[in-house]
Amino acid sequence: MAELTYRDAVIRGIAQEMTRDPDVVFLGEDVAKAGGVFKATVGLYEQFGPLRVRDTPISEQAIMGAAMGAAMTGLKPIAEIMFSDFFAVCFDYIANEFPKSRYMSNGQLKCPLVVRTGNGAGSRFGAQHSQSVENWCMMIPGLKVVAPSSPRDVIGLLAASVRDPDPVIFLEHKSLYATKGEVPDGEIVDQLGTASIVRPGRDATILALALMVPRALAAAEKLKGEHGIDCEVIDVRSLVPLDTRTILGSVARTHRLFTVEENPRLCGWGAEIVSIVADEAFYDLDGPPVRITTPHIPLPAADVLEDLALPSADRIAERVRRSLES
């Protein structure tokens, strides 16, 4: 066991996989010699050399295309897109190329790659460097979408992503890079498509992802301490594949559902899960399923405003309390 930051877990996760498999290569902007703008790839260039860890021009389409062509023909590339907001400049690969080539070719082509990216708000970077874009990916058939909330999950889910035969979008949360957690020694390999009940509870189910997980947990503690409300908190971890079994199982026990999303209001993963639950577990629900989200706005830069925009532990707790008590 060692205590690691989320940032260092990224490094260890990539290194673990590059050590295991010489076909794993890594490319992105400023990732090699400089170790990445979030310092989440420091040392990889030194350890694995310039052929396996490559700095690219500012050419997100070339990065994604190169990763795809390499993946199709035998490598297992990890591509970094520095900020997830930049998915917008290479969205063709995410939406039209990676996820469709296997299907269109009737199974002749494969696309086993991982796109790592810094996602989410909290750095006061403003509207073009702070977005949570998990729904941009979840909505596209053919992708897998993962978002770890702890250093341990970073390593385990990254390993699972690299070993997965399909294209995986791996969303690291920028505001978690500096957070710490216990990580076992040795190889860690987790499983995609598995949510994790991070706090069992009986009165309501709260689903959260990435940065929202610690906030949901804090809200749950508050609800317990101040109102005697006992919430089950689930870290969704993997949006595709989605662990509906764990989610529906929890709702069947608690009879109430809350989702905590950092992404803006419309068409988020919360809407998807609420709709699944409303359809498939309608009669399990004792009250309306509630989505707690960032308002449907671009994100402001100013700290005081950004803090207001994102769901906070207080806002989560208050919303759950109000809903359960009504």
Add this chain to the structure above:
Amino acid sequence: MAELTYRDAVIRGIAQEMTRDPDVVFLGEDVAKAGGVFKATVGLYEQFGPLRVRDTPISEQAIMGAAMGAAMTGLKPIAEIMFSDFFAVCFDYIANEFPKSRYMSNGQLKCPLVVRTGNGAGSRFGAQHSQSVENWCMMIPGLKVVAPSSPRDVIGLLAASVRDPDPVIFLEHKSLYATKGEVPDGEIVDQLGTASIVRPGRDATILALALMVPRALAAAEKLKGEHGIDCEVIDVRSLVPLDTRTILGSVARTHRLFTVEENPRLCGWGAEIVSIVADEAFYDLDGPPVRITTPHIPLPAADVLEDLALPSADRIAERVRRSLES
């Protein structure tokens, strides 16, 4: 009154607005001299001349950027993106530029433009030319998103979009271009943010968009004729702004909700509306709200397969019946 095709309604709608306002300009690939690949802009070049109707290179980012810069500084551009699938190569403008500049500038900048595009399946074009991408747009704060189902709505909503001070994504359905409808003479201007009850009914509410509207109507007739089930069919028309008043009002009367989406399963507009209704009208619902969608797959080219993928009138009717009878 005249009978017009949906395609000719596009021409008439653009012409109406270009005639009214000399600041309305139009650009896109093959739109001018050739009249567009769907022949939906034939004659505009001849009528309004080469300065107002411009052929562009195959440079979707330049098209979108040029439209934005022109809109910011005083024109009212209509930009055509030939197929909505190509939003992926210019998604930065859709996701990060158009919808954020007003907010980021604290109201100093404006972006009054319309992006028209051919959306949707049915032409046997395969996975990269058939998508329904309304959710790609609906999920982005700051955009407005419109999708007409009839020639009359094409003109009225296009006029409303051109006159709107915000960026509007205007989704024309490729499989509707050849369909016909009655259109009144003279200027037509409709209102964004208004859904339309195209068939009143008491037993269930069916929401549909674009090509799914005629199918939902056919399903409703079938349900009435064969099973005595009387469905209310609502043409959502405008995803943003969303006419939740009409939708919630209908559900309050019928107590059951079905959405019919052409887009793939996850994170569609159906999920959003189901979530809104489940939250705000939970106690109005007599049974689970149900989404009827294309499966979560890339679209196949073959006619027999494509026809299986999209919700058909039969599939809609069957799903509604099964749900209401259970």
Add this chain to the structure above:
Amino acid sequence: MAKLEDRALAPNAQLNDDIGEETRLRMYRMQVEIREAEQRAFDLFLQNLVKGTSHLSLGQEAVAAGCAAAMKPGDLSFCTYRGHAHTLARGVPIEQVLGELMQRDNGLMRGKGGSMHLTSADHGIMGSYAIIGAHLPIACGAAWRAQYKGQKDVSVCFFGDGTTNIGAFHEALNLAAVWKLPVIFVCENNLYMEYTPIADVTAVKNPAADRAAAYGLPRIVIDGNDADIVYRTASEAYDKARAGDGPSLIECLTYRHSGHSRADPAKYRPEGELERWKERDPIKIYRERLRQFGVSDDVIVAIETEAKRKVDEATEKCKAAPMPPAEILTTDVYADGGFAWRN
């Protein structure tokens, strides 16, 4: 007709037999088969048997044949929606190509991809891409893999003149040049994007070649209607790539005899343009070439007859082939063979 660069003009063919009869006959066979198959696709479309869209290479056969003849087994091709010719040139059975156009179960991808996405990994056809420019970076990636693994195959991507104005073109060319990738960019300049003349929307005269210097690459413009010239130029590029000397960008001047796609009657052409180009029909040119090299008319006619026979036979098989079965609608979305996004 555009003026050609001197460097690329064939020396008097009779004085030049670097190519050899075997390769020449192969290239002729390819061109004729492509011509027959594309013409058949057009006829089948008129009979409403080709569904969806389709983009023919009638008139552009020499590019496909010349490039394919320069390839080695294992070399990879990345095509566009206008990819039938390149697919056929690598030996993919006509039946499977026409089957896909007819969206039958015997199609290359059993109708799931359609005419714009022909793929035959076994033949090195690593997909046909219908979003302009997307496959240029992808070809770079395949070439990067070869470079990284020390494998000797070369990747080629084919695209049109219009494609040179999209961002992905620029990004791919720069990356390929900086990384010295074994990739070849072949621009088929047929003078038009869909319906718009490329000259109306491009800042330079030769949309690909005039950009080569922006990536430190030599300027190459050739007569794309002469398979020998294409073959020689492509061979040089393959040699260069295999030697580790990086990418090439080749602009082939050519012309499509049909419209952009099945929907297009090509009314935008100036009068006489098509006729002038038909005088330089690649098959006509090449038939003449064979004669110059002493190939007998019997041999030539036999090739032509055999091509027709193959296309006829393929057509019949396709007409008899069943439609794809419903159960493949949801297969092969993910590597496990299915489309399950949840448990």
Add this chain to the structure above:
Amino acid sequence: MAKLEDRALAPNAQLNDDIGEETRLRMYRMQVEIREAEQRAFDLFLQNLVKGTSHLSLGQEAVAAGCAAAMKPGDLSFCTYRGHAHTLARGVPIEQVLGELMQRDNGLMRGKGGSMHLTSADHGIMGSYAIIGAHLPIACGAAWRAQYKGQKDVSVCFFGDGTTNIGAFHEALNLAAVWKLPVIFVCENNLYMEYTPIADVTAVKNPAADRAAAYGLPRIVIDGNDADIVYRTASEAYDKARAGDGPSLIECLTYRHSGHSRADPAKYRPEGELERWKERDPIKIYRERLRQFGVSDDVIVAIETEAKRKVDEATEKCKAAPMPPAEILTTDVYADGGFAWRN
């Protein structure tokens, strides 16, 4: 230090007084104010008063001053995240710029945009864009409007060397050239993208200028540390644009003295590089230039003192300014002032 093209080198300044004292003093004032303000931004960051990120133009002031001095009122500027200098150069009050960096209510956008998105439409600063390359097409659009309406303003966009490798660069340059738009593309080549030397990832030596020919534009590389040279080159480009003769692409060789952003100690620099560039500090060069033209040290010192005073005063005002109020969180998403996406 990169070698400059001869055409762009300043003739002996003393023999040349086409610019005139008034403009020279204005350019010096701009450069000094930018220097002081940027240095202050850095200090405030160390005091934890500048939040988020910030990208300084220390060392690049001559580009901003030379270009701004060549503009007319009504001309439009499109900047990047590294846009403080260009914003200040057009007369935007220092207080509003620093206020935005400090995310206060007195900031240009009341903290809603942040340091990367400085906008002052009243001063022609039509936004600062933080997605690489995005604003080049947007500037084309503004220029298209001027052309369409017969208005005489010109749009300029500023961007770095790294930006020349992204697709939007290519698309914008081609469109601007084909449509002959009154737009100027100013590349500030400071030798690095974030931390990676531009030479490591670019196929040509001069990332902008060596691409000009790909758009039929003349090759222009200038000493970006000499405001006079920038001013003369920009003035020519403005004249050309106003005359209807289309776009220009100008590569200014310069260097940033600080790291890429506040997070960057710039350890990747080869030893001595910064020091060599500091010898060619634009302000040092320009102070010398003023002296050559007989401007007295008193005048020079007065400008410097006044700049410091203005920055001090602005700083105090910002420190005293309130944070933005909660109610603006959801304003100005749509033109009606709010964020309602439903009724």
